[in-house]
Amino acid sequence: MKADDLPRPEWCFDDVPEEQRWVCLYYEYARESRAAIQDRLIWRKHFASNKSWPGFRDLLTSVCDAPHERESLERFGFSPVRIIAACESFPKVPWSCIPISSRARAMEIVNWRGIEDGISLAKKKKTSLPLAKLTTVSFPISTWAWTDDELTERFKSWLLNNREPQNVSDRKPRGRKGSPDDLLNHLRILRLSRHAKCCRRSARRITEIKMDARNVSRAVAKAEAFLASFYK
Secondary structure (H helix, E strand, O other): OOHHHOOHHHOOOOOOOHHHHHHHHHHHHHOOOHHHHHHHHHHHHHOOOOOOOOOHHHHHHHHHHOHHHHHHHHHHHOOHHHHHHHOOOOOOOOHHHOOHHHHHHHHHHOOHHHHHHHHHHHHHOOOOOOHHHOOOOOOOOOOOOOOHHHHHHHHHHHHHHHOOOOOHHHOOOOOOOOOOHHHHHHHHHHHHHHHHHHOOOOHHHOOOOOOOHHHHHHHHHHHHHHHHHOOO
């Protein structure tokens, strides 16, 4: 077997538009995550894939009705990984092979623009949220038994779903720093290297990986480290 036997969309992300790099990153890493795949199954038991994303109250109701699944529902519902819930072809089909219209619909369902704004905000700096100014009208609080840390995390998730979209003119162009390109490249090397091992070949014999064995190992380690931490 040759490297070409591994379908190109599985390891080459060059055709993914710039505005879909983040969503592609989370979708593709989710395909490698047993936890994300399992939580998606639990989520789909409660919410259909073709409807608007459930609000905070809907999620809270489901959590109360299925307390044994609370951790999975909350982790999935408040994570960028939730894009996979709106994609019927997950996990078999790579992101770049999903029809453009289906990708756009999935991003709309999960309010991906709000998610990406939250990612950008988190990368800039950590900020304390003005909890004292919140009310139960604007931000539903079902119980004050929650700790301050729990309130903060829930508000961050609520904010992703309810904040007003920014105008295009307010959004700063993204440069190389902070882009998902590096992590997608690590995933590319991970999959090609894994394929090489399955074929009993060396990663150094794969022409798509133009680096020495040491750098290949480093890239694979970075991909595996991100995979272990990106969805908790």
